[in-house]
Amino acid sequence: MATAPGATDRRPRQSTAGLWNISFGFFGIQIGFALQNANMSRIFQSLGESVDDLALLWIAAPLTGLLVQPVIGHYSDRTWGRFGRRRPYFFAGAAVAALALFGMPNAPALWAAAVMLWMLDASLNVSMEPFRAFVGDMLDRDQHTAGYAVQTALIGAGAVVGSVTPYVLDQMGIANVAAPGGVPDTVRYGFYIGGAALFLAVLWTVLTTREYAPEDMARFDGHEAQTAETPAPPQSVAGAAGWIACGGATAALVAAAGLAKELYLLAALLAAYGIARLVAARLYLSGRRDHLLTHIVGDFAGMPPVMKRLALVQFFTWSALFIMWIYTTPVVAQYVFGATDPASAAYNAGGNWVGILFAVYNGVAALAALFVLRPLARAVGKVRAHALCLAIGALGFLSFLLVRDAHMLLLSEVAIGIAWASILAMPYAILASSLPQAKLGIYMGLFNVFVVVPQLLVATVMGTIVRIAFPTEPVWTMACAAGVMALAALATLRVEAP
Template sequence: MKRQKLSFWEIWNMSFGFLGIQFGMALQGGFMSRVFQTLGADQESIPFLWLAAPLTGLLVQPIVGYLSDNTWSPRWGRRKPYFLIGAILSSTALFFVPYSPHLWMAAGFLWILDASINISMEPFRALVADKLPDEQRSFGFVVQTLIIGVGTWVASNLPWLVTNLGVPNDAPPGVVPPSVKVAFSIGAFVFIASILYTILTTSEYPPEKGDKSIGKGKFDFFHEIVDSIRNMNPTMRKLGAIQFFSWFAFFTMWSLATPALTEHVFDAPIPVQGTALESSTGQVSTFEIANGKYQSAADSVGSYMGVYGLSSMIFALLLAYYTSKSRLNRKLVHMISLILGGIGFISMYFVPSPRYLILSFALVGISWGSILSMPYAMLSSSVNPQKMGMMMGLFNMFIVIPQIIAAVGGINFLYKLLGDNAINAMVIAGISLIISGLLNLTIKNKKAISYQVNYD
């Protein structure tokens, strides 16, 4: 079926739900390590506490992608039922995460949250390919990235914003501050509201006549998954290698940026609980002073991390303008963007004061904007559109496998080759992104680099 070109606002409406998804991801990525540390997690165990998230994605996304390929309701469509289910579950998890009284409970909510985000996320990727003709797909993914950038920036600054509005940013040892609780509650509302907006403003194409995929049984699922992995085309494999090193870098940032930067840049590491008691004169304890300094530094780290969302938004605006008028060399854009992001990560080791983190995260944001658009645009031009949801889900393997490797010890092992300080993890993230950028040189398929269709 030939797809009609859509207007900017039609593409905006169909992508708007990603605002909520990104609120969930930014709050998760920017503040879960802070929650874990507040509840008593030590620095070495933080990546392992994140393990459930990528494991869930590895299982959920191919299944949801396959199911959405084979779903059709005249009222609800193909992808939209999964948006709604994921939004309800994600919003519930977001609300309850900061109220966790125990570390194991916070890790459990992270697992539920990430599973629910995955239910919503990949069908959104597939929807762009479903709705847009191939010549508009780069533009469609870039608009999606623009909305993601807005969500990242706003959500990353929420705890700082609500603190400045008068919500307390301190709490007793082992308790998450009220500012973080309020921020997560706002994120829960934005998640469900933005998804509902897309559901109510966007229609989907019905299955093509003669499409035999609708209603396939469970045995077809396992057969197609195995067959698709075995026969994965070379372009998808090469993009997978690029994704591997890209997402290793960003998982490193999400899990260790807070302890790394609060310690190295702000000189405010989280204090060990119980190291000092309130004196008999009624003065504030050494622990409370150090904890207040850490919580303030953690707010600042979250705000600086929001810069990468703002930077990705500006980068997406530039790409959106360019792709609306001209062809885009996706390979070249992605390569340069990843290398710049790698330089941004490495620069965090050398910044003389916190304010220079703005420049570091601005470079990281350029790579993030490209990661969220260019690989998917190249992939969508090199796979069968009738299997778009499942292939997007399988592509997720190259996102979650590096995160699993990082979580089970890969980050700790690699950064300790450079020294014991957590800031070395940011250097490893930078090296990983630069490797990812150089791997773009292996992409030779001109139809993927440009915007023409290729199924080989």
């Protein structure tokens, strides 16, 4: 029977097993991210880097995400072949990420570790970005919250596995201390296990799911299926010039005030966006309206209002998280284990305990996603639920200034875990129900710009703040994290849920 123009059919309702299979690959991806987040500062310091320069070495990760995710989102929206739409990106990214995890702990020098971090983050982003859109592809709108909640639970479970692996290996008798310039075997074998688990988990999703063909997507989404081909509007030349001028002014300020040279990267990014807008306008006016850059810049400038307001929330949220990932190890090692020497047994014990702390907040997130978020959202609405969770997370960061007992820090991580559950689910559930389904990949990729831009800002600015304001007291980085997370909670209240 023919479908009337503009009419839609609904996607088949997925069972619990179907929800599991759709997102199981994210379990493996998060194992890789957890190993990276909990151990990269440790690896860098083992190779001779000082604590106040750690942020600079982390720049590769967010910069890669900034470049990769919109491009992958754009092309995955338009891909269809024998292996589907999103799954080819899952598989290719997982294969390269697994190789990077095998190579990371064997890096012979600091520069090699930085290169491997870039390779790892690029491939993880290639796999991760389509998974966000995949939930929207496969589920009808009334299952979006459930789909992202299951995805968040699997993310939390994967992060637990990645975070505790070095600690468990230590308890099994694997060496947790290495000679100066070396990486402990607990970290080395942990990365090997993580690489294998990542690849196998993504392979599970690739083999157990079948994507809907383009004609099925068109039937499900009706007129929305045509929006992916809508040309982006021309870009404002005046606006482009303003971005370039802002980049130039930032560079001039860095030079005049003698600020840290890594701030030139921030200036370059501002100017680069302005140049991209100029090029996109020229492409559009010359008739090349279907060009990658034209679409990405046009869609970025024309984001829906709900996405713009959520973007501000993401900016503050991920600034706080990136501070936590960079500085928790030196903070816990110094204030709880009394060690500042990365080669000491006490420092490495602190590093392993950070793995346990990160496992706790991820485990709490997995449980909260399944049992707390949905009833809380039904009671107070998605927006207020997210704001409340972020406020609880801010209190968790603030407690690091007061707590000096390793086990009491577990309570701090419970608070952070509640916030983490909401961060991974609520913004995406709101977006997936309010964005054109045919452009879900590109919009999810552009939304993640506001995940990586704050990380770039922290990576370029936080080292300078630490050196100037509290060079021997890194615990104050947690006060900074608490402050920006509180701003995220306030900004959430401006979001209007669809």
